[in-house]
Amino acid sequence: MSPTDPNDPNTERLHPQGPHERPPETGGEPNPLLDAERTDPELEALLRDDPHLLDEIAKLQKLEFGYDDKILQHDLHLTEDELQHLAEGGLVHDLSVREHLKSCHTCQTSLQQYRDLFELLNDPTTADEEQLPTQFGAAVLSKVRKIRRAERRRRSPIIPVTAVLVALASAVGYLGIAAGGATVWEVLERGSTDLATRLGWTLSSMPTGLWAAVVLAVYFLIDLLIQRQTEKARK
Amino acid sequence: MTEPSSPDTTAAERALVARCIAGDEAAFSKLVATYQRLVGHIVFKLVKDEQAREELCQDIFVKVYRNLGTFRFESKLSTWIGRIAYHQSLNFLKRKKAPVVLYEDLGGGEGDDRRSGEETAAALASPLAAAVAQPDQELQRTQLAGLLQREIDHLPEVFRTILTLYHHQDLSYKEIGDILQLPEGTVKSYLFRARAKLRERLLKHHTQEEIYR
Numbered sequence: 001m002s003p004t005d006p007n008d009p010n011t012e013r014l015h016p017q018g019p020h021e022r023p024p025e026t027g028g029e030p031n032p033l034l035d036a037e038r039t040d041p042e043l044e045a046l047l048r049d050d051p052h053l054l055d056e057i058a059k060l061q062k063l064e065f066g067y068d069d070k071i072l073q074h075d076l077h078l079t080e081d082e083l084q085h086l087a088e089g090g091l092v093h094d095l096s097v098r099e100h101l102k103s104c105h106t107c108q109t110s111l112q113q114y115r116d117l118f119e120l121l122n123d124p125t126t127a128d129e130e131q132l133p134t135q136f137g138a139a140v141l142s143k144v145r146k147i148r149r150a151e152r153r154r155r156s157p158i159i160p161v162t163a164v165l166v167a168l169a170s171a172v173g174y175l176g177i178a179a180g181g182a183t184v185w186e187v188l189e190r191g192s193t194d195l196a197t198r199l200g201w202t203l204s205s206m207p208t209g210l211w212a213a214v215v216l217a218v219y220f221l222i223d224l225l226i227q228r229q230t231e232k233a234r235k
Numbered sequence: 236m237t238e239p240s241s242p243d244t245t246a247a248e249r250a251l252v253a254r255c256i257a258g259d260e261a262a263f264s265k266l267v268a269t270y271q272r273l274v275g276h277i278v279f280k281l282v283k284d285e286q287a288r289e290e291l292c293q294d295i296f297v298k299v300y301r302n303l304g305t306f307r308f309e310s311k312l313s314t315w316i317g318r319i320a321y322h323q324s325l326n327f328l329k330r331k332k333a334p335v336v337l338y339e340d341l342g343g344g345e346g347d348d349r350r351s352g353e354e355t356a357a358a359l360a361s362p363l364a365a366a367v368a369q370p371d372q373e374l375q376r377t378q379l380a381g382l383l384q385r386e387i388d389h390l391p392e393v394f395r396t397i398l399t400l401y402h403h404q405d406l407s408y409k410e411i412g413d414i415l416q417l418p419e420g421t422v423k424s425y426l427f428r429a430r431a432k433l434r435e436r437l438l439k440h441h442t443q444e445e446i447y448r
Contacts, residue, residue, distance in 0.1 A: 080427070117430065117434050117437070121383070121398065121402040121430075123380070124403065131275060132271050132274075132289060132292055136267070136289070137264050139293055140293050140296040141260060141263065144260075144296075145260075147301075148258075
């Protein structure tokens with residue numbers, strides 16, 4: 001049964017409208033001190049500044065709800081939620097809870113148990129500090145450095161590979177290296193023309209855009225190959 | 236569900252993140268040092284495999300490093316890093332096919348009910364109550380802390396994580412909700428239930444001998 005369960009007679013007795021609900025309209029001007037929705041840090045600050053305010057609220061609650069001594073009997077106790085709220089330093093706004101707590105040894109003990117529990121939970125010296133090793137930061141940094149190096153390796157080969165290819169082509173074309181009565185350049189040119197013809201093309205009919213696409217595709221394949229090797233090395 | 240940070244914090248975080256993105260290793264080391272406790276708390280509460288969790292923490296920071304450029308400062312940096320840690324931990328558990336009981340019913344609903352006089356009388360005679368009253372507080376605190384940790388370990392993963400983030404990291408319900416992607420009210424409810432359960436288990440399962448062994 002929940003603390004605000006309307007079927008719970010205990011709930012009704014300790015909190016006529018439930019602990020966190022607005023009191024019924026009783027006619028006349030609404031009294032801000034009885035507005036249960038004001039159980040907020042602002043109200044708590046007000047109460048801390050003025051201890052008499054709490055007594056004022058108590059009086060008004062007594063007038064408003066007609067509490068009598070019966071509800072202050074000790075056979076009903078604070079809920080776990082109320083105890084936890086109080087143990088965390090929350091203030092008692094409800095007259096019945098306040099009066100009950102003053103005189104009920106059981107609730108006082110339970111409250112103290114929660115305070116002890118919270119103290120233990122909050123205490124960093126007794127907490128289960130399964131810490132990361134002191135060299136953890138260095139280990140992370142080393143991992144990050146490795147990744148950066150791998151990424152640099154992945155990016156950089158494209159430029160040297162391009163340079164090597166260009167240099168090779170220039171050397172072959174302009175040095176006029178001979179092979180079988182013709183320069184290597186002429187042999188390569190003839191060979192590629194034959195290949196293209198067999199494939200149904202002629203070099204002259206291939207538009208510049210298509211050549212560019214072929215070159216880019218080759219670059220893309222090289223890049224992909226390098227990426228895969230880098231990933232393998234990282235694993 | 237994100238919480239904007241204060242202007243000062245945001246400015247400091249922005250500067251730190253900018254330096255990390257620019258490749259400043261000292262800045263990244265500072266970031267790791269600042270948030271490794273948070274990440275450790277989340278990972279250690281979720282992953283019990285001691286061999287794997289340090290590696291997992293490292294991978295989380297590597298992921299943080301690689302994704303810093305996508306961080307838009309719509310939440311606190313801690314919340315963002317915490318969320319990465321939480322999701323990486325869950326992914327790890329899924330990969331390992333580890334049995335995960337994130338939201339097991341803590342049962343009983345005792346946390347919400349008003350307790351009877353007898354129940355509380357039993358609690359009064361309990362080892363926790365008695366232990367609290369003993370003079371040798373230092374030894375007793377250590378022993379109680381050990382018992383407490385054993386009982387925390389019995390809670391489902393999310394309850395453990397919430398307890399840790401609230402009590403050890405001093406995060407608000409909202410910040411915890413942002414990390415675990417749970418509504419604020421749910422976080423509060425889980426926290427209250429976990430603490431009620433902890434108190435109940437401490438009172439029920441530990442004898443005086445266990446405390447003063």
